[in-house]
Amino acid sequence: MSGGNEKWLDAYHDPVASLYTFTQCLTLSDIQADGDWKLIVADLGTGSYDMKLKVYKNTTLMSEHTIIDLPTGVVTFYMDTLEPRTPAIAVASGPYIYVYKNLRPYFKFTLPPLDIHPMEEDLWNQAKDDQVNVFSMRDMLESLRQEGCSLTVRTLRLLQLEPNNIEAFVNVHKNTPLKKQTVITCLTTMKKSVADEDAISCLVLGTESKSIYILDPEAFTVLATMDLPSVPVFISVNGLFDVDYRIVVSCRNGCVYTLKRGSKDVTKHMIELNSQPVGMERINKNIYVACMDETLHCFTSKGKKLWTVRMPASIMTLEVIDYKPRSFAGILVSLSNQEVHIYKEKFLVDVLKMDDVVTGMRFGRFGREDGTLVMSTKRGGLYVKILKRTAKFEERDMSAGPPAAQNVKLNVPRKTKLFVDQTQRERENGVSMHRTFQRDLALLRLKVMREYVKALDNSMNPISSDPMEPIKLSAHVQGIGPTFKFTVKLQNTSLTQACSNLLITFDYDDKLYDFRKKLVQVPMLVPGLTYDFETFVDCLNDKGVTENVKVYVLKPGKSVPIITGVVSMPVSESIVVV
Amino acid sequence: MGFFDSLAQWLGVRKKEVNVMVLGLDNSGKTTVINHFKPPETKNHDIVPTVGFNVEKFKSKSLAFTAFDMSGQGRYRNLWEQYYKECDGIIFVIDSSDKLRMVVAKDELDLLLQHSELKNRRIPVLFFANKMDVRDAVTSVKCSHLMGLENLSDKPWHICASNALTGEGLHEGVDWLTDQLKEVLERKKK
Numbered sequence A: 001m002s003g004g005n006e007k008w009l010d011a012y013h014d015p016v017a018s019l020y021t022f023t024q025c026l027t028l029s030d031i032q033a034d035g036d037w038k039l040i041v042a043d044l045g046t047g048s049y050d051m052k053l054k055v056y057k058n059t060t061l062m063s064e065h066t067i068i069d070l071p072t073g074v075v076t077f078y079m080d081t082l083e084p085r086t087p088a089i090a091v092a093s094g095p096y097i098y099v100y101k102n103l104r105p106y107f108k109f110t111l112p113p114l115d116i117h118p119m120e121e122d123l124w125n126q127a128k129d130d131q132v133n134v135f136s137m138r139d140m141l142e143s144l145r146q147e148g149c150s151l152t153v154r155t156l157r158l159l160q161l162e163p164n165n166i167e168a169f170v171n172v173h174k175n176t177p178l179k180k181q182t183v184i185t186c187l188t189t190m191k192k193s194v195a196d197e198d199a200i201s202c203l204v205l206g207t208e209s210k211s212i213y214i215l216d217p218e219a220f221t222v223l224a225t226m227d228l229p230s231v232p233v234f235i236s237v238n239g240l241f242d243v244d245y246r247i248v249v250s251c252r253n254g255c256v257y258t259l260k261r262g263s264k265d266v267t268k269h270m271i272e273l274n275s276q277p278v279g280m281e282r283i284n285k286n287i288y289v290a291c292m293d294e295t296l297h298c299f300t301s302k303g304k305k306l307w308t309v310r311m312p313a314s315i316m317t318l319e320v321i322d323y324k325p326r327s328f329a330g331i332l333v334s335l336s337n338q339e340v341h342i343y344k345e346k347f348l349v350d351v352l353k354m355d356d357v358v359t360g361m362r363f364g365r366f367g368r369e370d371g372t373l374v375m376s377t378k379r380g381g382l383y384v385k386i387l388k389r390t391a392k393f394e395e396r397d398m399s400a401g402p403p404a405a406q407n408v409k410l411n412v413p414r415k416t417k418l419f420v421d422q423t424q425r426e427r428e429n430g431v432s433m434h435r436t437f438q439r440d441l442a443l444l445r446l447k448v449m450r451e452y453v454k455a456l457d458n459s460m461n462p463i464s465s466d467p468m469e470p471i472k473l474s475a476h477v478q479g480i481g482p483t484f485k486f487t488v489k490l491q492n493t494s495l496t497q498a499c500s501n502l503l504i505t506f507d508y509d510d511k512l513y514d515f516r517k518k519l520v521q522v523p524m525l526v527p528g529l530t531y532d533f534e535t536f537v538d539c540l541n542d543k544g545v546t547e548n549v550k551v552y553v554l555k556p557g558k559s560v561p562i563i564t565g566v567v568s569m570p571v572s573e574s575i576v577v578v
Numbered sequence B: 001m002g003f004f005d006s007l008a009q010w011l012g013v014r015k016k017e018v019n020v021m022v023l024g025l026d027n028s029g030k031t032t033v034i035n036h037f038k039p040p041e042t043k044n045h046d047i048v049p050t051v052g053f054n055v056e057k058f059k060s061k062s063l064a065f066t067a068f069d070m071s072g073q074g075r076y077r078n079l080w081e082q083y084y085k086e087c088d089g090i091i092f093v094i095d096s097s098d099k100l101r102m103v104v105a106k107d108e109l110d111l112l113l114q115h116s117e118l119k120n121r122r123i124p125v126l127f128f129a130n131k132m133d134v135r136d137a138v139t140s141v142k143c144s145h146l147m148g149l150e151n152l153s154d155k156p157w158h159i160c161a162s163n164a165l166t167g168e169g170l171h172e173g174v175d176w177l178t179d180q181l182k183e184v185l186e187r188k189k190k
């Protein structure tokens, strides 16, 4: 199944487990406190029914519970100090958190309702007393929606209905009080006051209403709320609620925010991504974010970017490997090309080839094995791999990584006195240096422009500036003398327009050279083609004197040449008399 | 039968001594298996995961066993190879209900068989497909298939389904091992 991997053992695979889930809905936990860790999965079913909370013991399904709405996250947490130390399971679904203890439903927490837009509430109240026509009500609600107000689910549903169904819909719903609820988008835990493995934890959740809530695990009251500029999608917490903590959230607007205990300013240490996040994890203080543009970024907790790696395919999900026995920490990146890449820092250290696209991954203890990787796939498969005891992740052992030289520290020489003096001078006289430079640059430009205008005026350049005669000229000399072959090439550079009635002549010192053809009649020039015109030139001087020769292309009736070419003649060999 | 054998049997005291290693993953039941063979007065009633290893002695019908009960936890598994040299036989205990870790057990077995100390020795290996009483346990046939035992041809081996809590299957296994070890001793003497 996995192409020749000597680091992982294939412990289990069931390609038809019909498990439809993703990373946030997979977790591993010792929920029976027997040292045999279970796999807990919130199965999304078909997306509209068959949503289930499933618990696997070893490779067998040991329990199943139906979930009413789509699950968005599953975590386990200790909510009390009772023995045996069995953690509870929390499933986020819609505006609710369902808590299970000992695999039995225990508690349902509902998010506090949100404030309803007064106009909307008023309209429904009027509808209740039949004071308003359903169609004008619909129009008013529609205009509220267009203004960008956030509305209740009931109103939104009404706005989607066909006109003939509206009346019935209003009649069914008008008598139940209007409620506005948000939806949980992400869920995680945070230890409350001690950091022990089995210490009591708070639930931390993000909502569609752009808020973060922290819940008390015993009373299920809201301990803290925080507002964000956008909808949180991935959340990561470290620290203790009672002491100090940091919550890192990546949001739908492509930003990552850091919230600290007691701090209201979320824009400090903000990270702006180039693209929407598809996964976020943390290893120690570094934040790893995967984006929709096939990149994986690493940032410091202060928001400084450390590196970016480009992936060969779209990223599906991220997961952390934190394997204590070998003190190996890395990041697992699942890609749409059915591969899972393992990165240690920015180095690719391993590739798992799967036979389906992995959508959910958890690495941790499963059963009695610490280094287990559980994966769920797009087609509903469940795969379990175990890290071999003897596996070693060699940094940079894959060819795809950057060359080792990149990490070698360069031996930068110490700063010399001269360097320091120059720096000092530049620092002190920066403004005047810049001005001098700008002035010289302007003068240079002026000079260039002047020369250019002069050349245009005299038609001294080999490309015609006359739109009526779009011609390019090039001329060259062949031979060693005293007789040379002089070739003039003309090209009509226009696309459609032909040129005719042209002459070529030469301007030279007749004491030095003798052109055998002094005037060349040019036939019509077809656009695009290059025409060659040749003549022989005899050099009359054997003292090694040379001069420039000018080539003119003329048009009868024009006093100025259309174009001019200047050719510097080579030194002629003297005549060898035999 | 040699003279010394007859003498020892006649005296009924001195049995030949052999060293066996008891190997397998953690929680497979190694300590429980050994505990079953210990005389009632030294039996342990509260078995906890082994740390490092323990040396236990017990007797079968004609041999005195010194068993190295190794810990199966991942972090102690590198201790196993330290004792390969001195051992005459191996008891490999498999938790036949832990399907997930069958590959890990197989991986450890392969490492063991490939080890330079054992590779060229015809050392007998006894497998216990333990915890046969557990509901999800696989049969000993399935277990030997999962462990790839059909490819193990250069060493005598035998697999028994067992329940270390009741002792079921344990004696059958140890009798086989005793016969194997006696053969080896006999051959050595000649």
Ligand SMILES: Nc1nc2c(ncn2[C@@H]2O[C@H](COP(=O)(O)OP(=O)(O)OP(=O)(O)O)[C@@H](O)[C@H]2O)c(=O)[nH]1
Pocket: B024, B025, B026, B027, B028, B029, B030, B031, B032, B033, B047, B048, B049, B050, B051, B070, B071, B072, B073, B093, B130, B131, B132, B133, B134, B162, B163, B164, B165, B166
């Ligand atoms: N149901 C059942 N339980 C068993 C059997 N054998 C052992 N156990 C139980 O499995 C658990 C582990 O047994 P141990 O003997 O400590 O396992 P071990 O292989 O020595 O484990 P380590 O010392 O950690 O390597 C104990 O709770 C035993 O009671 C069996 O045949 N059936």
Ligand SMILES: [Mg+2]
Pocket: B030, B031, B032, B048, B049, B050, B069, B070, B071, B072
């Ligand atoms: Mg033990």
